[in-house]
Amino acid sequence: MTSSDVVVVGGGIAGVSAGYHLAERDLHVVLLEAEPTLAHHTTGRSAAIYLENYGNDVVRRLTIAGRDFLTDPPPGLVDAPLVTPLPVLRVGTTDQAEALYETAHSAQGLVPTTRLLDSAEAIEMFPVLRPERIGAAVLEPDAMEMDVAGLHQAFVRGLRARGGEIRTSSPVMGLGPRSGGWRVELPDTTLDTPIVVNAAGAWCDRIAAMAGVRGVGLVPLRRTVCVASLPDGVEAAGWPFVVFEAPGGAMGAYCKPEAGGLLVSPADETPSEPCDAKPEEIDVARGLDQLAGWTTLDLRHVISAWAGLRSFVADRTMVAGFAPGAPGFFWLAGQGGYGIHTSVGLARFVAGLIIDGEVPSELSELGLRAEDLAPDRPGLEGEMVPGH
Numbered sequence: 136m137t138s139s140d141v142v143v144v145g146g147g148i149a150g151v152s153a154g155y156h157l158a159e160r161d162l163h164v165v166l167l168e169a170e171p172t173l174a175h176h177t178t179g180r181s182a183a184i185y186l187e188n189y190g191n192d193v194v195r196r197l198t199i200a201g202r203d204f205l206t207d208p209p210p211g212l213v214d215a216p217l218v219t220p221l222p223v224l225r226v227g228t229t230d231q232a233e234a235l236y237e238t239a240h241s242a243q244g245l246v247p248t249t250r251l252l253d254s255a256e257a258i259e260m261f262p263v264l265r266p267e268r269i270g271a272a273v274l275e276p277d278a279m280e281m282d283v284a285g286l287h288q289a290f291v292r293g294l295r296a297r298g299g300e301i302r303t304s305s306p307v308m309g310l311g312p313r314s315g316g317w318r319v320e321l322p323d324t325t326l327d328t329p330i331v332v333n334a335a336g337a338w339c340d341r342i343a344a345m346a347g348v349r350g351v352g353l354v355p356l357r358r359t360v361c362v363a364s365l366p367d368g369v370e371a372a373g374w375p376f377v378v379f380e381a382p383g384g385a386m387g388a389y390c391k392p393e394a395g396g397l398l399v400s401p402a403d404e405t406p407s408e409p410c411d412a413k414p415e416e417i418d419v420a421r422g423l424d425q426l427a428g429w430t431t432l433d434l435r436h437v438i439s440a441w442a443g444l445r446s447f448v449a450d451r452t453m454v455a456g457f458a459p460g461a462p463g464f465f466w467l468a469g470q471g472g473y474g475i476h477t478s479v480g481l482a483r484f485v486a487g488l489i490i491d492g493e494v495p496s497e498l499s500e501l502g503l504r505a506e507d508l509a510p511d512r513p514g515l516e517g518e519m520v521p522g523h
Contacts, residue, residue, distance in 0.1 A: 138327045139165040139300075141489070142319050144307055144342055145334035146173035148283070148474050149467050151290035152482035153332055158297035160490050165326060166299060167319070169306035169338075174287050182360055182391070182398055183475035184376050185279040186223055188242040188249060189386070193452050193508070194473045195245055196501045201479025205281070211296065212289040218279035221391070226257055226429070227380030229270030235380065239273045248277050261377050263369070263430040278376065280391075283475055290478075310346040316463050317346070330489060332465045337409035337444045339468035348461045351454050351510055353446050353469055354519060356404040359418035361440035364396045365432070371397055379429045388425035395438055399426050404445070412442040447471040450514035452507065455485055459511045465489060466510045484508070 143154045146168030158164045185205060187198050205218045227235045235251065242249040250273070257272035258264045295301065302321075309320030316329035335342045340350035365371060371392035381387030381402070390399045401422035405415075419440050427433050448454055448469040458464040467485055470477065480498065487495040494505050506512055 139163050141330045142326055142328040143332040143334055145336055147336050148287055148478045149470055150334035152478040153334060153467055153485045154299055155290040155293040156482040156486040158294050158299040160486055164299040166301045167305045168303045171304050183281040183283050185218055185281050185476045187246045188275050190473050196503050197477040197480035200498055200501055204479040212293050213285055217282050217286050221278055221280040222375040223275040223278040224260055224272055224375040225378040226269055226272040228268055231380045232271035235271045235273050249275050260375055263432050268429055281475055330463045332467050334467040337446045346464055348458045348464050351448050351515055355407045355409055355444040355446045357407045357412050357442050358445050359403050359414045359442045360400045361419045362393050362396050362398050362438045363434035364436040364438060388422055390426055401425055407444055412444050414440040414442040445472045448515050449519045451520050454510050455508040456510050
């Protein structure tokens with residue numbers, strides 16, 4: 136039996152970022168990953184964009200809170216830039232123009248560089264758009280493409296450099312309270328710790344059930360992505376990340392330049408049990424069909440396809456806080472499609488609550504409060520709000 140200041144369950148971006156920031160504050164951290172490798176599930180399958188206009192206000196403020204780390208990471212953590220410029224263009228029909236105008240106006244409150252474009256300006260940026268479809272567009276010029284593997288590895292490197300332990304092939308077999316904390320049973324040993332951070336992604340409610348803690352109603356939703364070849368003579372270099380407006384003001388299918396072709400997703404959200412998600416041919420086809428409806432591209436040759444689970448609670452805001460009635464059990468769940476670009480801000484939020492008992496000042500100055508992410512907040516019950 137061994138002991139640790141904190142045991143983090145889950146080796147995706149949520150677990151390693153929280154582990155790094157806790158270890159940075161001189162806590163001894165043991166991070167557990169059930170798989171033989173880290174980031175095997177959602178993190179390793181993300182096509183992440185640093186997009187400050189994505190999600191609700193809480194999500195957007197957490198995203199903004201991490202820009203400094205991403206653009207100027209601490210010494211010794213990375214070998215290459217974590218982000219590169221990639222503007223995001225959100226396009227809609229004439230009927231959607233008014234909604235897009237409202238989107239741009241609202242976005243400018245947090246991201247002043249956001250602006251509304253007319254159809255001609257949108258087509259200049261993305262020449263394959265069908266002119267008859269485009270009524271207006273919103274541009275976020277300072278968005279950036281993220282090196283997900285590089286960011287994940289930066290947290291891993293920093294965690295280890297600060298004395299943290301990472302144990303792969305270490306599924307939690309049992310989890311229960313003991314005097315002053317928790318006992319974590321692994322296949323080959325037992326850990327005692329005052330604090331367990333539940334960062335197990337789609338499996339978070341299952342870890343909670345094992346601990347006798349009430350779940351938060353986590354719903355894993357499958358998201359499909361493919362890379363398709365472009366026709367001869369078509370060059371995607373210089374294109375933005377493009378999102379096609381969906382009915383009801385939601386962000387719909389999207390595409391971006393990718394080595395060897397164009398990355399395309401139908402922005403599907405299919406409920407799933409926690410699993411090693413696989414792409415469905417019908418979802419790949421839907422993505423390519425949506426692309427063909429908005430552009431002159433008729434892509435048929437799929438180079439690769441994959442799927443991941445994006446786990447949400449009902450109000451689509453992540454959960455971060457101590458579980459009521461279960462001292463030392465800390466939730467870090469429900470990151471949905473925001474986990475990569477909020478990872479820095481959210482991990483700082485987590486470390487502040489665990490170590491200091493309060494939200495760090497740089498986050499509270501952005502308007503973030505502990506109750507915004509609390510596991511017992513109103514809004515976790517009921518039907519899930521529409522996608523963003």
